[in-house]
Amino acid sequence: MHSPDETPTRTAFFVSDSTGITAETLGHSLLAQFEGVRMRQVRMPFVNSRDKVLECVERIAQAAREDGVRPIVFSTLVQHDLNLVLCSSDGLCLPLFSTFIGLLESELEMKATHAVGRFHGSADSSSYHDRIEAINYALGHDDGVTNKGLEEADVILVGVSRCGKTPTSLYLAMQFGVKAANYPLIPEDFERRALPEGLDKYRQKLFGLTIQPERLHAIRTERLANSRYASLDNCRKEIGEAEKMMRKEDIRWLDSSTKSIEEISTTIMQEIKLERQSY
Amino acid sequence: MHSPDETPTRTAFFVSDSTGITAETLGHSLLAQFEGVRMRQVRMPFVNSRDKVLECVERIAQAAREDGVRPIVFSTLVQHDLNLVLCSSDGLCLPLFSTFIGLLESELEMKATHAVGRFHGSADSSSYHDRIEAINYALGHDDGVTNKGLEEADVILVGVSRCGKTPTSLYLAMQFGVKAANYPLIPEDFERRALPEGLDKYRQKLFGLTIQPERLHAIRTERLANSRYASLDNCRKEIGEAEKMMRKEDIRWLDSSTKSIEEISTTIMQEIKLERQSY
Secondary structure (H helix, E strand, C coil), X not given: CECCCCCECEEEEEECCCCCHHHHHHHHHHHCCCCCCCEEEEEECCCCCHHXXXXXXXXXXXXXXXXXXXXXXXXXXXXXXXXXXXXXXXXXXXXXXXXXXXXXXXXXXXXXXXXXXXXXXXCCCHHHHHHHHHHHHHHHCHHHCCCCCHHHCCEEEEECCCCCHHHHHHHHHHHHCCCEEEEECCHHXXXXXXXXXXXXXXXXXXXXXXXXXXHHHHHHHHHCCCCCCCCHHHHHHHHHHHHHHHHHCCCCEEECCCCCHHHHHHHHHHHCCCCCCCC | CECCCCCECEEEEEECCCCCHHHHHHHHHHHCCCCCCCEEEEEECCCCCHHHHHHHHHHHHHHHHHHCCCCEXXXXXXXXXXXXXXXCCCXXXXXXXXXXXXXXXXXXXXXXCCCCCCCCCCCCCHHHHHHHXXXXXXXXXXXXXXXXXXXXXXXXXXXXXXCCHHHHHHHHHHHHCCCEEEEECCHHXXXXXXXXXXXXXXXXHEEEEECCHHHHHHHHHHHCCCCCCCCHHHHHHHHHHHHHHHHHCXXXXXXXXXXXXXXXXXXXXXXXXXXXXXX
């Protein structure tokens, strides 16, 4: 079957014995390198038995028939025999895991355990506990709701309302287990020409986000159209004041306008020299 | 240098021209296959110039000298020439990207763009916008704060307090762009023998989380030690009532006790047949 513009629609399968998040992450990164390629995408998580692999093989065969081109199969199956069965399918098999595991076995001079679900399935580990704690921390310290417990924060984000502080705080928690509090900079702070109360003694933890006025105007308009709050004039004024304050207080900051929360968070991790690993 | 127990400490580098999240995700999955291996881990994001690659090469050489064994280098550099420079370093180079890009080029009969930051850097895409919207949705519909806008929900999680609803809602939003509301099941609901008000007409969107009493007791004790709320007896009672209600109301549910938020979320995506892709 071909789509109206004659570009064949292909199917990409992400096959994993666990969540499939690793397979999808690398698979999407690779596919993003091909402009204009159209792919139907199918996640096949928890494929941890021969029967389930055979079900995948069948679905791959069906997609190959329907598409008229062979599917791309991104696999992170860790069990060698199951991966072999999968790669006997009608798809182009990209074994993301087994390609590298042999090299690592030689280098580390030990055998891989080939145990399933070792990564995104470790709900008992201390690092998992830290992530959940950090999520709770971000929720409990969002939008300047409390000054309590700031001594526990790894970083305190500041910036005007809707510049990306909350999603960034949550991403830092979820991906890196980092405890991030966040405070809005509001007109009252600009009038007082001072940071929100209580932040002064945590100056070394402060990190600022700023944003282009046009972008902020668009974001705020989605929430509260035709308001003073969302007007371009007001956005310009608030951002000008916020940047002036961050300069005066010598706070490191970045412009979030064209950055994803992944990019913002990774940059913050670098800037504040947090060496926590991602999950 | 060797650690006291004579296990050599090695260094793993995650080198990327973008955030490094893809490199870390696959790298961690691979390393998790080797039990007892100790690795110092260094994230090198935004390596997008020859100078920055040379800085990596220098740091890799330094780690090799200090550790006495060569580092493992997980690279997702998309530019061929930069990757070659990196892989001339003193580390074991695992080119996660370039290994597969050639195969995909042949299969798709087109050249990869080799453009940097194509994946975790797409803050302008509509799917990115959906994720941010979903995060805001989860925050605005956490813990049953409002019945407004439930028609927009992709899924509505229910379960006793502290069984994992909030982190799961946020993960569903962040990873899949799925809008998840969540409602606690509380003693008042059990007395009334009915779901929280307003949920009845969204029955097909409901998904339950349950948890083992001992695990819930431990989680609640961290928050409110020695309380009736956290007591094992009360946890047992609430969970029993919640499961009875979910059975009676014919709500699909899973036990979150030993599952990570990644596993819980992926399972929910499968169960409610949400085909949204992860990012």
